[in-house]
Amino acid sequence: AQSVTQLDSHVSVSEGTPVLLRCNYSSSYSPSLFWYVQHPNKGLQLLLKYTSAATLVKGINGFEAEFKKSETSFHLTKPSAHMSDAAEYFCVVSELTGFQKLVFGTGTRLLVSP
């Protein structure tokens, strides 16, 4: 079975500083990987996805993630944090069962201070 591990439950940054949210995956074959964001009391929204076309994936709101097979990682980064980035972020892997079935990490809460 596939799984993802988010290495930090909370990350705190100051506005304008870089963001790094870490995710490692476990898969016996090339996975489909996603990052979703959840703002307080809201549903989840797709930030970006890895589909094997390119190892560096750009998403919405200036976020990007790099797929590193040798490290089994898919870390999420942003050069400069904004207050509106404060949210919970989920790293997600899709099982290949003939249709899509997502397996979620436990989430990382990003706190942004002025």
Add this chain to the structure above:
Amino acid sequence: NAGVTQTPKFQVLKTGQSMTLQCAQDMNHNSMYWYRQDPGMGLRLIYYSASEGTTDKGEVPNGYNVSRLNKREFSLRLESAAPSQTSVYFCASTNSGSSYNEQFFGPGTRLTVL
């Protein structure tokens, strides 16, 4: 397009009561899902429906039943609510056929069982 809608937004039940959570999507998606979100555990799949007329158990199905009423609607029923079912419930939908497809999430139902 409304996307994925869920009703109700909030609900308080007493132990042993029953209720049905409603979900509808207007994106003509084949696959629909019910998740629960608990602190520190990410989202866990309760039930899913790969296509109209089919439903299957996910990771945590005990205490729940589902109905795929038609292509648009997928309901989740708690027959006899227990305090362990206090959670936030999300419905999602996607086009089937690819593990790369984005899942679209509803705004959630916050359920408290006393």
